[in-house]
Amino acid sequence: xxxxxxxxxxxxxxxxxxxxxxxxxxxxxxxxxxxxxxxxxxxxxxxxxxxxxxxxxxxxxxxxxxxxxxxxxxxxxxxxxxxxxxxxxxxxxxxxxxxxxxxxxxxxxxxxxxxxxxxxxxxxxxxxxxxxxxxxxxxxxxxxxxxxxxxxxxxxxxxxxxxxxxxxxxxxxxxxxxxxxxxxxxxxxxxxxxxxxxxxxxxxxxxxxxxxxxxxxxxxxxxxxxxxxxxxxxxxxxxxxxxxxxxxxxxxxxxxxxxxxxxxxxxxxxxxxxxxxxxxxxxxxxxxxxxxxxxxxxxxxxxxxxxxxxxxxxxxxxxxxxxxxxxxxxxxxxxxxxxxxxxxxxxxxxxxxxxxxxxxxxxxxxxxxxxxxxxxxxxxxxxxxxxxxxxxxxxxxxxxxxxxxxxxxxxxxxxxxxxxxxxxxxxxxxxxxxxxxxxxxxxxxxxxxxxxxxxxxxxxxxxxxxxxxxxxxxxxxxxxxxxxxxxxxxxxxxxxxxxxxxxxxxxxxxxxxxxxxxxxxxxxxxxxxxxxxxxxxxxxxxxxxxxxxxxxxxxxxxxxxxxxxxxxxxxxxxxx
DNA sequence: GCCGTTTTCGGCCCGACTGTTTTCAGTCG
Numbered sequence: 001x002x003x004x005x006x007x008x009x010x011x012x013x014x015x016x017x018x019x020x021x022x023x024x025x026x027x028x029x030x031x032x033x034x035x036x037x038x039x040x041x042x043x044x045x046x047x048x049x050x051x052x053x054x055x056x057x058x059x060x061x062x063x064x065x066x067x068x069x070x071x072x073x074x075x076x077x078x079x080x081x082x083x084x085x086x087x088x089x090x091x092x093x094x095x096x097x098x099x100x101x102x103x104x105x106x107x108x109x110x111x112x113x114x115x116x117x118x119x120x121x122x123x124x125x126x127x128x129x130x131x132x133x134x135x136x137x138x139x140x141x142x143x144x145x146x147x148x149x150x151x152x153x154x155x156x157x158x159x160x161x162x163x164x165x166x167x168x169x170x171x172x173x174x175x176x177x178x179x180x181x182x183x184x185x186x187x188x189x190x191x192x193x194x195x196x197x198x199x200x201x202x203x204x205x206x207x208x209x210x211x212x213x214x215x216x217x218x219x220x221x222x223x224x225x226x227x228x229x230x231x232x233x234x235x236x237x238x239x240x241x242x243x244x245x246x247x248x249x250x251x252x253x254x255x256x257x258x259x260x261x262x263x264x265x266x267x268x269x270x271x272x273x274x275x276x277x278x279x280x281x282x283x284x285x286x287x288x289x290x291x292x293x294x295x296x297x298x299x300x301x302x303x304x305x306x307x308x309x310x311x312x313x314x315x316x317x318x319x320x321x322x323x324x325x326x327x328x329x330x331x332x333x334x335x336x337x338x339x340x341x342x343x344x345x346x347x348x349x350x351x352x353x354x355x356x357x358x359x360x361x362x363x364x365x366x367x368x369x370x371x372x373x374x375x376x377x378x379x380x381x382x383x384x385x386x387x388x389x390x391x392x393x394x395x396x397x398x399x400x401x402x403x404x405x406x407x408x409x410x411x412x413x414x415x416x417x418x419x420x421x422x423x424x425x426x427x428x429x430x431x432x433x434x435x436x437x438x439x440x441x442x443x444x445x446x447x448x449x450x451x452x453x454x455x456x457x458x459x460x461x462x463x464x465x466x467x468x469x470x471x472x473x474x475x476x477x478x479x480x481x482x483x484x485x486x487x488x489x490x491x492x493x494x495x496x497x498x499x500x501x502x503x504x505x506x507x508x509x510x511x512x513x514x515x516x517x518x519x520x521x522x523x524x525x526x527x528x529x530x531x532x533x534x535x536x537x538x539x540x541x542x543x544x545x546x547x548x549x550x551x552x553x554x555x556x557x558x559x560x561x562x563x564x565x566x567x568x569x570x571x572x573x574x575x576x
Numbered sequence: 577g578c579c580g581t582t583t584t585c586g587g588c589c590c591g592a593c594t595g596t597t598t599t600c601a602g603t604c605g
Contacts (some may be wrong), residue, residue, distance in 0.1 A: 031577040053583060061578050099594085101603050135600080138595055350605095379604065380590045440605060441592075 004047035008039030008068055011080060018083035020102035034059040039068070039440075041352035041532025043361070045074045047345040058347070090116035097146040098432060098476055099139075107134065121147055151476060157239055158474060159541050160504040162188050162195035168199050169217065173243070176213045178204045180248045185258040189312045191544030193507045197240035199258050207245035252284050252297035257281035260448070264310075264319035270301060271305045271321070279305075283284040315548035333526070333551050335543040337559040340369035341536060343413065343436050343467055343499060343527035348392055349375040349382040350371045351531045355395055361533040363404040369562050371409035371434050372396055376423035378415040379440060386428070393431070407562055413467060418442045418449075420456025422463065429462035434569055436499065436527075438467030443480050451483040455509040458487065464569050465525050466491065468501040476505070484513055488520040495571060497523040497557050500549075502542025503535070511520050514549025523568070524556050 016032035021027075022036050039046055039058045046054065046068060054065040067077045087109070094105040094117065108114040111132055114123055123142060129135045166184040174182045179202055183189070186199030202210050211231050215223055224232040224240065232242045246254040257265065258281065272279040278287045283295025283302055294300040299309050307324040311332055316321040323329050336450045345351035346358055353361075354373060362370040374392065375382040393410045400408040411434035414422040422429075422437055429435055437457045445453070457463050469487065470479035491498055498517055506529070509517065514524070526542040546556065553559045557568055 025577085028577050030588075035577085059578065063577055099603070103602055136596055143593090379605075380592090383589070411594065444593095 004045055004072070004129055005039050007041055008046055008071060009036045011071065011077065012036035012039070012064070012067075014092065015077075015080045015083060017095060017102065018080075018087050021087050021091060021095070021106045022083065023106065023490045031059065032064070035064045038352045041534065043353070043357065043533045058352070088115040090119075093117060094120060096476075097143060097150060099142040099146055104134065104139075105237070107132065116164075117147060117150070128239075140317060149478065152475070155192035156196050156475075157237070158187070158194060159191065159507075159544075160538075161237070161523075162198050162239065165219065165235060165241065166198050166200060168219070169241065169243075171216060173200070173202055173210055173213060176204075176209050178206055178209055180204055181251055183255065185255055186260060189259050190261065191313050191541070191548060192342045193510060193545065195239075197242060198297075200241060200243045201255055201258055202243065202245045203246060203248040203251045203254075210245050211243070243426050246281070248296075250295045252280070252299070252301050253283040253295040254281045256298045256301050259312050259315060261316050263504065264315035264320070265323045268302075269303060271307075275305065277304070311547065313544055314550065316548070319438070330550050330552050332547040333543060333553045333556050333559060334547075335540050337553050337556070338367075338526060338539055338543065339561065340367045340371065340409075340558050340565075341528050341530070341539065342371045342409070342434060342465060342525045342558050343373050343412070343501070344371065344530045344536070345374050345413075346372060346392075348388060349379075349384060351485075353533045355392065356399070357397055357533055358530070358536075359403050359406070359408065362535055363406045365536060366384055367406055369407040369409060369565070371411045373411040373413045373436050375435065376412050376414045378417060378423040390431075411435060413438055415440050416453060418445065418453070420453040422457065422460060426462055432462070435463050435467070436465040436467040437463040438499075439471050439480065443471060443477065447481045447483060450480045451486050454482060455490040456485045458490040458494050463496060465497045465499050465527075466507050467499045467527070468503075468529070469498055470508050470510075470513065472506070472508055474505050474507065474508075479508075484516060485520070488517045488522050491517070491522045492520045495523075495568070497525045497568075499525045500524055500542045501529050502526060502538040502540070502545070502547050504538065504541050505528050507541060507545050509545075509549070511545055511548035513545065514551060518549065518555060520550065525558050526557070528558055 010145045013036045016036065026256045038057050042057050051065050051069065054060055054068055075519045091105055091109045094100055094108065095102055098443045108120060110122060123129055124140050139458050164564050166188055170182050170184055173179055181203040182344060183201055184198060185201045188195050188198055189388060204210055205229055211226065214231055215226060219235045220233045221236040222234040224234055230244050231244060232240060234240050244258060272284060276287050278285045280499055284293045284301055286293060294304050302309050308329060310320050310324055310329065341362060344358060346355045347353060359370060375384055377384045389412065394408040396408050411432050414435055414437040415437045416422060416437050454466065458466060472479040498509055500514065524546065526539055526546055528538040530536045557565055
């Protein structure tokens with residue numbers, strides 16, 4: 001189940017969308033968006049809060065607090081239901097298309113009766129948009145490109161959504177009597193950036209109670225197939241989940257088989273054949289006699305193939321078999337290796353939690369150090385000023401070391417402008433412990449310009465980390481067109497780290513880019529880019545992505561002790 | 577709809593780009 005806070009966030013975001021499509025007051029729309037974000041990022045469960053506590057959340061006043069209460073009392077909100085009655089859900093989905101906002105969606109619906117993405121595409125191809133005010137040929141092209149982007153991620157969900165579903169199912173099934181083991185497998189276990197369907201594997205002598213419990217889960221919207229060995233369901237959000245139940249003796253072989261990837265499995269089966277064996281989801285067998293050799297653990301299966309156990313995040317047939325044969329598998333960085341987070345926000349800019357709340361939550365994760373990196377003035381909407389950032393620095397210095405001994409770094413997330421310049425002059429930047437620099441606009445510049453822009457940022461002696469280097473948003477915006485090798489070369493030369501932004505809709509750098517960057521000898525930082533307390537946990541996805549890029553602890557600067565990190569930050573400034 | 581070096585209503589996130597226009601609306605971060 002979604003967190004109650006997430007349910008309310010989705011509800012108010014939907015209401016804001018509907019209000020904007022119906023031409024409602026823009027400030028009212030913004031109020032609901034702001035409240036949605038604040039509630040989604042709030043640390044307490046809003047379903048347990050009374051009116052007074054609800055109104056203590058920034059952006060929540062009487063009207064919105066009443067609607068939250070109404071939602072938990074009745075299961076719905078009358079005002080939202082009324083808005084839904086006016087605008088078909090398909091019209092709201094149109095605004096998910098990049099470059100298509102509420103005004104254009106409203107025009108398409110009212111003038112042409114278009115109420116779904118499919119109808120819109122058909123209308124464009126039927127040239128029915130020609131002559132519609134505000135819609136030219138370029139607009140049509142942009143819409144079609146946006147739809148294509150949406151469909152590329154089509155049916156696939158982000159890691160966090162898939163993991164939330166998987167975690168819930170595994171927790172419930174593990175408690176069913178007779179269940180000896182239960183884990184998620186598939187691309188989710190390999191931490192792929194998007195997930196087509198969730199695979200859950202369980203071990204039991206009798207599968208019936210597990211299959212029944214699975215079918216009766218509250219999140220099940222539809223049972224697709226129900227058998228003795230396999231059951232598939234679909235959630236209300238459209239995510240397919242497959243449960244396979246195997247005998248406990250076959251656990252290891254099944255887990256290996258259902259974890260994949262397919263390419264990795266092909267390689268392991270070929271290895272088996274060459275050794276006179278046969279590998280299937282039921283075990284490793286002697287090819288001639290059909291006698292079972294091993295099947296109980298993954299370790300045994302790999303061992304009998306002459307390999308050490310291979311971490312799931314490496315199982316893509318990208319050289320892991322060969323590395324394993326040579327005994328050269330990397331010792332992968334893990335989430336628990338992280339000693340701190342180097343890219344986080346507070347409510348001084350676009351975060352929703354206070355400095356103190358963020359610091360407390362970071363300390364609760366056991367971090368040794370933590371950097372606060374709010375936006376700088378060039379992001380005009382954030383209204384940052386020298387005075388505000390210096391006042392924050394005072395507060396950071398006072399808090400430093402007072403919460404569980406955690407050390408604080410005062411930093412900023414600079415904006416890399418169209419020519420590669422950043423917000424403040426060098427004299428001011430030297431006052432920060434750490435500067436992340438990221439691109440936030442001008443995404444469509446040509447390859448040479450973007451490359452030069454990022455190289456210039458890396459060459460800036462005050463920039464320590466390049467944030468979300470390709471700026472892609474999964475399913476919504478492609479990466480900028482850039483010569484990554486050139487950027488990686490510059491980062492290696494200047495001692496500038498590359499971020500692995502852990503936000504599940506970014507995961508930027510992505511795994512393939514990390515593999516390439518590592519070859520240039522670049523260092524990395526696995527950061528949450530948290531805008532709320534619960535975002536700090538995003539580093540789980542960043543660490544998984546780093547593993548898919550074959551990174552070890554030594555490659556990642558925020559696994560280093562503070563002293564070594566400070567040396568790295570200092571030497572970057574000393575250069576050039 | 578929220579908020580207030582607040583007290584009851586006026587301001588609220590600003591600037592730039594894109595595409596459609598020919599002076600601006602819509603979208604985005």
